Amino acid sequence: MHLTPVEIVENISREDxxxxxxxxxxxxxxKGLTDHWNKKWTFDHIKTLAGNQVVPLYSxxxxxxxxxxxxxxxxxxFGEYIxxxxxxxxxxxxxxxxxxxxCPALLNDFEYPGIxxxxxxxxxxxxFGGSNSKVFAHYDIDLPDNLHIHFEGHKRVLLFxxxxxxxxxxxxxxxxxxxxxxxxxxxxxxxxxxxxVRGFEACMExxxxxxxxxxxxxxxxxxxxxxxxxxxxxxxxxxxxxxxxYNVFFMRLIDNFMRRIQGQKWIDYKNEWALRRTNxxxxxx
Numbered sequence: 001m002h003l004t005p006v007e008i009v010e011n012i013s014r015e016d017x018x019x020x021x022x023x024x025x026x027x028x029x030x031k032g033l034t035d036h037w038n039k040k041w042t043f044d045h046i047k048t049l050a051g052n053q054v055v056p057l058y059s060x061x062x063x064x065x066x067x068x069x070x071x072x073x074x075x076x077x078f079g080e081y082i083x084x085x086x087x088x089x090x091x092x093x094x095x096x097x098x099x100x101x102x103c104p105a106l107l108n109d110f111e112y113p114g115i116x117x118x119x120x121x122x123x124x125x126x127x128f129g130g131s132n133s134k135v136f137a138h139y140d141i142d143l144p145d146n147l148h149i150h151f152e153g154h155k156r157v158l159l160f161x162x163x164x165x166x167x168x169x170x171x172x173x174x175x176x177x178x179x180x181x182x183x184x185x186x187x188x189x190x191x192x193x194x195x196x197v198r199g200f201e202a203c204m205e206x207x208x209x210x211x212x213x214x215x216x217x218x219x220x221x222x223x224x225x226x227x228x229x230x231x232x233x234x235x236x237x238x239x240x241x242x243x244x245x246y247n248v249f250f251m252r253l254i255d256n257f258m259r260r261i262q263g264q265k266w267i268d269y270k271n272e273w274a275l276r277r278t279n280x281x282x283x284x285x
Contacts, residue, residue, distance in 0.1 A: 001186060006159065006200040006210070017211075018116040022145070025213035027159050029202050033113050034149055038207040040109050041151040043082050046227070050103045051079030060091040060134050062179050064264055070095075081128070085225035090130035097126040099229075110229070113209065117145060117233040125230050129155070129222035137168060137183060137219040138176040141252060143244045144232040146212040150204040153224030157210060158183060160199040160217040166281055167193040168217060171274045173255040175247070178274040179267075183219050191275075192284045204228075214240060 009016075010031040021028045056072030063071065074092070076084070084090055099106045100122060112119050129135070131153075139162070140146065148157075160168060169178040169191060178191070186194045199217075202210050212218055214235055235241050258266045279285045 001183070001194055001197045001199060003158065003199050003201045006202040012115065014114055014116045021211055022116055022213075025216075027200055027202070027213060027216065028211050029204070030113075030115075030209040030211065031207075033115070033209045034110070034207045037110050038149075038151065041206075041229075043086070043152055043225070043227075045109075046103075046106075047079050047082050049105050051077070051082070053078045053102065055081060055094055055097065057081065057092045058095050059093070060136075062136070064267070085128070085130040089132045091133045092130055093133050093135070094126070094128035094227075097128070099124045099126060112231065113147065115147075117147060117231070118236065119147075120144070120232045120234050123232055125232075126227055127230065128227040129220075130225050131222060133222045135218070135220040136176055137181070137217050139215055139217045140232075141175050141244075141247045142232075143214045143235050143240055143247065145214050145235075147231040147233075148210040148212055148218075148228055149231070150208050150210070150226060150228045151206055153206070153222065153226035155204050155223055155226055155228070156221045157202040157204060158199050158219040159202065159212060160197065160219075161213075162215040162217075164197055164199065164217065166278050167196045169193065169274045169278045171270045172277075173251050173258070174270065177217075178271045180271075184221065193278050193282050196282065215243075 006027050006029050008029045008031060012030055012033070017028075020026070054075050055078045057074050057076055059073045061073070081092070081094070084092070097103075107124070112121070127135075137158070137160070169181060170176075171178055180187070181191055181194070188195055204210060235244055276285075
């Protein structure tokens with residue numbers, strides 16, 4: 001794959017962000033945006049506020065059969081999970097921990113960056129990952145513009161524009177690519193279209209904020225134990241709103257229905273469909 005380092009900007013103004021990144025829908029890594037409040041965002045602070053909660057945990061493995069993709073592999077005391085991450089590598093992750101529902105006290109510990117995004121303040125969410133845990137390539141089903149702020153440790157994020165969906169082997173009726181694809185070690189024999197993929201690479205550290213435009217794919221690897229907060233801004237255009245409604249109220253329902261009645265057969269069929277469609281469209285068959 002061809003990866004370009006994402007542009008890095010420090011202390012950007014609202015006007016420059018809107019003009020140079022939001023309107024062109026271009027990703028950017030923002031430094032200095034959270035410096036006046038990010039020092040409080042640590043594992044110890046989370047443990048103090050929510051250490052006794054029981055949290056659902058997910059792994060690197062894809063969900064099989066007729067199980068929901070949102071069904072966790074296990075649960076654990078939050079404080080114990082933080083201790084587990086600190087002890088060594090683990091692929092266990094926390095997915096979409098909504099602050100307002102689970103730890104509203106954290107709402108007092110940050111400010112929404114005034115860079116021109118219209119944040120949906122109902123859903124600031126946290127994501128946690130141990131060293132070497134991964135989030136497979138996908139884009140968000142509700143098509144938001146995301147501001148992704150990282151705390152503790154380091155993480156690597158690969159970003160791909162929506163025009164890369166075909167070469168990434170997008171699975172029909174889904175927001176992810178075909179199973180078996182490892183973007184750290186691409187198999188160009190089985191997935192030859194990956195050679196054509198063009199993307200950006202961001203290496204994040206504590207306090208960094210990554211702007212991920214609507215419909216952009218992201219693949220994440222936690223280099224060290226860490227966590228991130230995503231602030232969402234829902235689509236403002238008519239096309240974006242229609243796309244969000246189609247994904248949430250039509251595509252997802254069909255996929256869930258077929259998964260319930262066919263289980264693994266539906267998953268395997270979609271993956272084979274993705275391979276055939278991409279290779280045919282790009283003349284690789």
